[in-house]
Amino acid sequence: MPIPLTFEIHHKSKENAARTGTVTTPRGSFKTPAFMPVGTRATVKGLTPQQVRSTGSEIILNNAYHLALRPGDEQIAKLGGVHKFMRWNRPILTDSGGYQAWSMADINKLDEDGVTFKSIIDGSMIRITPERSIEIQNNLGADIIMAFDDCPSSVAPQTQNLARRRHALTSRDGVLTEDAHEKRLLESLDRTARWLERCASTHAKPDEQALFGIVQGGTNLDLRARSVEQVCSVALPGYAIGGVAVGESPDAISNVVKYTAKLLPEEKPRYLMGVGYERDLLAAVTSGVDMFDCVLPTRNGRNAHAFTRKGQLHLRNARFKDDEAVLEEGCTCTTCASGFSRAYLRHLYASKEMLSGILVSMHNIHHFQSLMVDIRAAIRDDSWSLLIQRWPVLQEGQKLTQTHTAQEPV
Amino acid sequence: MPIPLTFEIHHKSKENAARTGTVTTPRGSFKTPAFMPVGTRATVKGLTPQQVRSTGSEIILNNAYHLALRPGDEQIAKLGGVHKFMRWNRPILTDSGGYQAWSMADINKLDEDGVTFKSIIDGSMIRITPERSIEIQNNLGADIIMAFDDCPSSVAPQTQNLARRRHALTSRDGVLTEDAHEKRLLESLDRTARWLERCASTHAKPDEQALFGIVQGGTNLDLRARSVEQVCSVALPGYAIGGVAVGESPDAISNVVKYTAKLLPEEKPRYLMGVGYERDLLAAVTSGVDMFDCVLPTRNGRNAHAFTRKGQLHLRNARFKDDEAVLEEGCTCTTCASGFSRAYLRHLYASKEMLSGILVSMHNIHHFQSLMVDIRAAIRDDSWSLLIQRWPVLQEGQKLTQTHTAQEPV
Numbered sequence: 001m002p003i004p005l006t007f008e009i010h011h012k013s014k015e016n017a018a019r020t021g022t023v024t025t026p027r028g029s030f031k032t033p034a035f036m037p038v039g040t041r042a043t044v045k046g047l048t049p050q051q052v053r054s055t056g057s058e059i060i061l062n063n064a065y066h067l068a069l070r071p072g073d074e075q076i077a078k079l080g081g082v083h084k085f086m087r088w089n090r091p092i093l094t095d096s097g098g099y100q101a102w103s104m105a106d107i108n109k110l111d112e113d114g115v116t117f118k119s120i121i122d123g124s125m126i127r128i129t130p131e132r133s134i135e136i137q138n139n140l141g142a143d144i145i146m147a148f149d150d151c152p153s154s155v156a157p158q159t160q161n162l163a164r165r166r167h168a169l170t171s172r173d174g175v176l177t178e179d180a181h182e183k184r185l186l187e188s189l190d191r192t193a194r195w196l197e198r199c200a201s202t203h204a205k206p207d208e209q210a211l212f213g214i215v216q217g218g219t220n221l222d223l224r225a226r227s228v229e230q231v232c233s234v235a236l237p238g239y240a241i242g243g244v245a246v247g248e249s250p251d252a253i254s255n256v257v258k259y260t261a262k263l264l265p266e267e268k269p270r271y272l273m274g275v276g277y278e279r280d281l282l283a284a285v286t287s288g289v290d291m292f293d294c295v296l297p298t299r300n301g302r303n304a305h306a307f308t309r310k311g312q313l314h315l316r317n318a319r320f321k322d323d324e325a326v327l328e329e330g331c332t333c334t335t336c337a338s339g340f341s342r343a344y345l346r347h348l349y350a351s352k353e354m355l356s357g358i359l360v361s362m363h364n365i366h367h368f369q370s371l372m373v374d375i376r377a378a379i380r381d382d383s384w385s386l387l388i389q390r391w392p393v394l395q396e397g398q399k400l401t402q403t404h405t406a407q408e409p410v
Numbered sequence: 411m412p413i414p415l416t417f418e419i420h421h422k423s424k425e426n427a428a429r430t431g432t433v434t435t436p437r438g439s440f441k442t443p444a445f446m447p448v449g450t451r452a453t454v455k456g457l458t459p460q461q462v463r464s465t466g467s468e469i470i471l472n473n474a475y476h477l478a479l480r481p482g483d484e485q486i487a488k489l490g491g492v493h494k495f496m497r498w499n500r501p502i503l504t505d506s507g508g509y510q511a512w513s514m515a516d517i518n519k520l521d522e523d524g525v526t527f528k529s530i531i532d533g534s535m536i537r538i539t540p541e542r543s544i545e546i547q548n549n550l551g552a553d554i555i556m557a558f559d560d561c562p563s564s565v566a567p568q569t570q571n572l573a574r575r576r577h578a579l580t581s582r583d584g585v586l587t588e589d590a591h592e593k594r595l596l597e598s599l600d601r602t603a604r605w606l607e608r609c610a611s612t613h614a615k616p617d618e619q620a621l622f623g624i625v626q627g628g629t630n631l632d633l634r635a636r637s638v639e640q641v642c643s644v645a646l647p648g649y650a651i652g653g654v655a656v657g658e659s660p661d662a663i664s665n666v667v668k669y670t671a672k673l674l675p676e677e678k679p680r681y682l683m684g685v686g687y688e689r690d691l692l693a694a695v696t697s698g699v700d701m702f703d704c705v706l707p708t709r710n711g712r713n714a715h716a717f718t719r720k721g722q723l724h725l726r727n728a729r730f731k732d733d734e735a736v737l738e739e740g741c742t743c744t745t746c747a748s749g750f751s752r753a754y755l756r757h758l759y760a761s762k763e764m765l766s767g768i769l770v771s772m773h774n775i776h777h778f779q780s781l782m783v784d785i786r787a788a789i790r791d792d793s794w795s796l797l798i799q800r801w802p803v804l805q806e807g808q809k810l811t812q813t814h815t816a817q818e819p820v
Contacts, residue, residue: 046764354456
């Protein structure tokens with residue numbers, strides 16, 4: 001049986017758990033640590049595949065949930081798969097739809113077999129089971145596919161986001177206590193473990209698509225250890241850390257990732273889902289994480305926020321009115337290399353012109369890819385202080401806000 | 411004094427008044443007959459200058475009115491002019507703002523000196539006079555600038571569009587009679603002639619920017635002749651036919667253009683403003699017109715209409731759900747050459763994804779540029795029947811609908 005994914009480790013840091021490597025899939029390789037831009041509906045918002053490629057991206061993420069609703073996974077299969085559909089001939093990863101079913105749907109109901117929720121498109125009831133999620137992802141044909149997991153909240157009920165609180169309320173007629181929350185997490189972990197086995201056994205293309213398992217467990221390290229044991233008992237080409245960056249503090253994220261990553265098999269790629277800001281990425285890399293995805297560069301690009309090595313620029317600010325400088329001096333992204341000024345970008349945002357989000361999304365993705373290039377160099381040479389010197393945003397004291405999950409808004 | 415524009419005629423058709431040529435400006439040349447995509451607010455909606463260039467476009471149009479309101483023409487001057495501002499280093503033409511002041515503003519008032527209207531941005535009262543229009547265009551710094559004219563309706567009151575009717579009502583307390591309409595057109599022509607002299611004498615950069623005069627006169631050929639005489643009495647580098655495609659039938663457009671173009675000086679470029687569909691362009695070319703602009707390719711692109719040689723495709727149509735073909739077989743535009751299918755484009759429109767309008771705008775502009783390439787070849791070789799054979803949409807019997815004016819909607 002052909003192997004759908006190989007992972008070669010090139011360098012290991014002497015100072016921490018970071019490593020560089022190459023993941024090879026049937027559609028080509030990508031260097032790790034890797035950052036994947038998010039292309040929810042088979043398009044990285046506003047960018048052609050060529051423009052995405054120009055940012056240095058080697059792999060992108062699509063959302064199984066959104067594509068199953070529209071145009072439909074069978075439809076995409078009929079059209080030759082998602083690579084051909086969107087004209088991106090490099091690696092693609094699809095998430096399982098579990099997180100989306102929970103966080104986006106108005107009504108959702110969990111049972112032992114799966115999740116039932118209302119379609120955001122036509123209000124019809126949709127059911128996703130582990131089997132259906134893998135069927136969707138088999139139909140889409142991404143190179144890496146994700147297990148369908150139960151997505152419990154990783155934070156205590158009082159700090160949960162709205163969707164989580166709503167679920168707690170609908171399932172228990174009241175806010176959960178801490179103990180009840182732990183109990184539910186435990187049930188959820190065991191369910192995720194049972195679902196993973198169903199995902200693995202239903203996977204129709206194990207020689208073409210690499211299935212990754214997802215470790216859950218919230219911020220409770222004992223539960224994380226239990227989840228690692230359960231998930232890694234199924235031999236898979238890679239493993240992910242899920243349920244992170246859904247409302248915790250940066251320190252909590254960092255602790256969970258540091259603790260969990262080292263428990264995962266060293267020879268397999270480790271993927272931290274939906275994270276995050278620059279410092280989150282660095283912390284995770286030094287804990288041994290190899291893959292990341294996040295909507296920040298594109299979402300913030302559309303919202304007039306440009307990333308720079310010194311922090312974000314808010315381009316609607318009047319101070320950019322006369323600013324002839326490019327977003328970041330010396331930046332080699334298409335936007336900066338073409339010479340578009342902050343003043344022009346501010347004008348485009350003020351005029352609600354599409355080109356604003358396009359140009360700044362390109363710059364922002366390139367920003368994250370440049371960070372990964374420099375992180376890989378730091379790992380190779382153990383030149384961490386040089387990295388932090390070149391990226392002031394990585395220094396302590398820089399403000400960090402909440403990260404976001406792996407989907408673009410409607 | 412350096413000459414801001416030269417026009418070299420290469421070939422003249424033996425069958426009709428068409429000619430090929432090259433217009434040279436301080437920022438480079440463009441081949442004629444030329445089609446100019448519209449970049450209202452210093453951006454062709456959704457496209458980078460590189461993408462615009464990939465369509466074969468050699469010159470674009472910006473709107474003085476919109477840029478004067480935001481970010482302000484003095485602001486753009488301070489930032490080095492509109493070419494530098496938008497990173498388009500090839501020829502640019504700006505219109506004078508006359509048409510926009512009339513057709514877009516909620517309140518507009520005409521007097522001998524100019525037009526007063528309400529800003530669409532903040533509701534403040536704006537006044538544009540011939541002097542102010544030229545000042546705006548001098549500040550923007552386009553290679554070709556347009557005279558500020560009074561824009562009367564070219565059609566009889568009962569078929570006027572809303573803005574025209576509103577003006578008729580506010581100025582006369584009732585719908586104008588045909589006679590009164592003619593009288594108003596005559597007054598308007600004389601005013602346009604007086605304004606042109608003021609434009610020419612206030613023009614601060616006659617050695618850098620080529621000022622074009624605009625012939626008006628509606629569908630009345632006598633008035634057109636009078637306007638030509640008035641406008642061409644001022645020696646300018648080029649002349650335009652305005653007040654066309656604001657509600658007339660295709661035949662009426664064709665008649666006016668045919669009559670008017672031949673009255674204009676043969677050695678100067680002739681520009682037909684805001685026209686139009688493929689057959690309108692061909693009719694105008696064979697009447698001796700050299701330059702065109704129209705929002706159709708970009709506006710229709712955003713509205714899910716793709717131009718092909720056989721007519722438009724309405725991409726929201728369910729019949730494209732399974733259509734793996736590109737928009738037009740053999741098309742060399744970036745969208746078709748990249749292999750994006752009609753099924754994918756339909757999905758992008760259904761999902762309200764920006765990439766839909768971007769990809770189809772690129773195709774549509776390329777469609778019009780390809781038509782111009784083939785028209786230039788037809789002129790050179792007098793191979794008109796071959797042209798019509800290759801472009802079925804040019805054949806009689808193809809449906810033509812109303813064309814649009816030279817601005818992109820907000």
